[in-house]
Amino acid sequence: MQRREMIKKAGALALGAPGLSLLHKAGLLPAKPVNKLPRWKGFNVLDFFNPDSGNKRQSTPEEYFRWMADWGFDFIRVPMAYPYYLDFDRTRPITKEEVYHIDVERVHEVVELVERANRHGLHVSLNLHRAPGFCINAGFEEPYNLWKDPEAQEAFTFHWAYWAKVFRNKTRDQISFDLLNEPCLREDMNDQFSRRSAVPAALYRSLIVKGFDAIRLVNPKHLVIADGNNIGAEVIDNIAELDVAQSCRGYAPGLVSHYKAPWVFQHPDDLPEVSWPSMDNGQLQDKSWLRKHFAPWIALVEQGTGVHCGECGAWRETPHPVALAWMDDMFSILTEHGIGFALWEFDGDFGILNSRRNDVQYVDWYGQKLDQKMLTLLKKFV
Template sequence: MNPSDSRRDFLKKSAFVGTGLTLAAGTSISAFAEASRSKNKLPAWKGFNLLDFFSHDPNAGRPTKPEYVQWIADWGFDFARIPISYPSYLDIDRSRPIRPDEVLNFDESRLEKVDDLVERCIDHGLHVSLNLHRAPGFCINAGFVEPYNLWKDQEAQDAFCAHWEMWANRYKGISKKKLSFDLVNEPYQREDPNDQHSPGGPVDILDYRRVAEAALDTIRSVKKSRLVIADGNGGGGTALPEFADLDLAQSCRGYHPFPISHYKAGWVYKDPSSVPPVDWPLNQGERMLDIDEIRRYYAPWKALVDQGVGVHCGECGCYNETPHDVFLSWFGDVLTVLKENGIGFGIWEFSGAFGVLNSGRKDVEYEDWYGEKLDRKFLELLRAQM
């Protein structure tokens, strides 16, 4: 079949098949059944973030090879989060900062590439979580200029809602069992949005609620049953009991403690070479961080689950500079605590510095997997949670 014909068929199903039953059944349906038997209203989906559209430059993405999706499904995973930088699907001049009059210049040919990945994942039984990693007026990453502030400017909020209205209409025929919308990645406020190392903290909760509620209403005006997720505040780690009255699920993070998960990460530390060695449990002077510390960290998220709020861990994992044995020991405890609370996970990436493939770790004996470098110990640690 011609690829463009396939895309048209996919969008036609999305537009007119309200139940989404023409799409592959896959493992997500059984995951929803499992969720109905646990306290967590969300299924404990397990899988990976796919970074095809993570960059604002569509030519600088990290394409997901067709066999990657096949392997994810074959290994028993049922989840793919797709974090998107919104300029990646616009028709704009990327040699300069984006202007307010350009933020809705949707490029159909680029949107079709998102369709292709969504369709591939759904066809392999993966639940897809579509996320705006960079939204009009905000991104937790620095290094570029947004034309306004999502948390303060009505024009930015209107553009944000317009993007979600576009996605809601584009995929309105796909069941919530197959597709969810993750509104905006890791809300955070920096003193200097253009400096990655600038100090910051949580977004004002009233500002965040106003933005989230407006987007939720926009999406639900197109498809009332769409599953919508809000990331935790303060970079994703802070639970939102203030949102418990909204029909929103929430997404936590699996990066605690940060000195383990982001050991020597260049975008975190100005001088990575000065970072002291780490071990697990982690000695913090007067405190020893261990699995009980992880349980304390997730206690606010457990409280949300107990209140009837669906919770999923949209991002987790460990940068490749953390010693492998330390990483596996720590992350095994993270996975144990998530499982205790019926919370699924999405590893930050499938192939790359956080991934099970091609992570570039210097202390791993990789298995050759069809020409890719497989971290078998990491993969088996994840599969043990199935």
């Protein structure tokens, strides 16, 4: 038997990845762990991203969803700022009472977007990008702190109970609820460059449980997702008994993904040239480095937790060849382990439409500027 196993392994090595896949299917090798989440591929759409509903982007046209589906994508993530769908006096900071003032007309906008996407076979993941008392971004004055004030946590629970009721008849194939975008502690909520750190594990767990219970009380089958701790970078290791999937990020290294982004770097014009692979303080950053970066998330899949990469991609100032080479390595690692991804934006600076890159020869696509090379790359993994 020992000799047979050696021959089997040698043959598998000779066959490479396709051969290994065939051996797995034939039951000749141990089954690879299967991600409990589907390997969704798609984009974030930012219709409700701005806290000010009077200053929103244009609504995502239904033809965008049709194009996504035609190209093989099956997922959108909808990061929402909770003030967007509230009715309150926007000439002054919001009050604790106004956090509960739902604007039904705005809610209808969210419902309509979900319906349009579902019509084209796209799964929709609703996310509170700004929740009562917390956001990774500055630009709105909160009435309290989500990590310190029970009132803020009660409001957080209220909002998720509300959305769970709105979509109580949707299936897990149609919708999921991504509780909070990129949790972290911030020294100054109003300073974009304030220092950030991980939320204490027990505190973050308690918030996840509150949101999970509120959603599942409405529909016990609703699908709940939690972003990794410390800006989405760290696996949550104390919720294994909960039926909660986890969302990681595809932004490493940050110099590649957010090259010269003014909300990330205080002196973006002083940055060195960027490349991929690259060197950082004498360390080679390449595909092997990326594999180590994602190792905790791969291990999480192997332990039986669903994992998805809810945001990824490169901003428009990253040289196009660098962005494509880096994305190719990243998506191949994620795909190898059954982990799907969502590019930050479909239409915009991170996206495949109208990204305003200076080093791309765009293709006209029904009046939109299409980055054909990036689309071709993404379609390798759908």
